Amino acid sequence: MDSAEGDFVWANGSTTTLGDVAEVIDAWRSGVLLAPLRECFPFIEFSKMAEGYECGAPAETAWGILLADDNRISQEMLAALRSNSRLSGMFPFFSHDVLRLAIDPFKRDAGEIRIEPQGNGRFSVQSSSDGEILADVELADLADTASSFFDSRGELRS
Known part of the structure; x- marks a missing residue:
């Protein structure tokens, strides 16, 4: 699932069940958030950055990710x-x-x-x-x- 802005991937995953794909699309389009979406569809994966965008705090999330990088x-x-x-x-x-x-x-x-x-x-x-x-x-x-x-x-x- 890509963002309409920029080149950002909100979430991704794969399944062999076409019905699951349709349900994920419907849930996403109806506004289901990432964490509940993954609870219903465990094959969905998303990053901390996607959660940051979702909650409206991308800068704060990016700072946290960079500061947590021990390398x-x-x-x-x-x-x-x-x-x-x-x-x-x-x-x-x-x-x-x-x-x-x-x-x-x-x-x-x-x-x-x-x-x-x-x-x-x-x-x-x-x-x-x-x-x-x-x-x-x-x-x-x-x-x-x-x-x-x-x-x-x-x-x-x-």
Whole structure:
């Protein structure tokens, strides 16, 4: 079951019973939530991220998933950024070793802040709205630097 927005899969599964497929479609279209759907149809699988979208908290869910990843070297960076009230509402994801904080995960042109580790505990921070790059930022200043891209209305300045 795919999202109408973006390229997001809400749930998936397989069965050899056509009747089950029809019932899943009917239940989904009538608004049955993911957990009850899986209770009725155990072949349905979905992710924590799908639950986050369903409950209207995708950014909070994404932060939780990233911070729970023990293999991620950047836990201190993530914790520092999440503690900032402006940044914690953004949708975090990694792409090509760059942390991206998106305004809207489904609209690429909505704007984002990119944070790239430079080594030795330093980072470069870039806003997609104006392309400005602030480089050689220490971890202690990272959240303040990233939030400096916002204007007084709380929008990424252009």
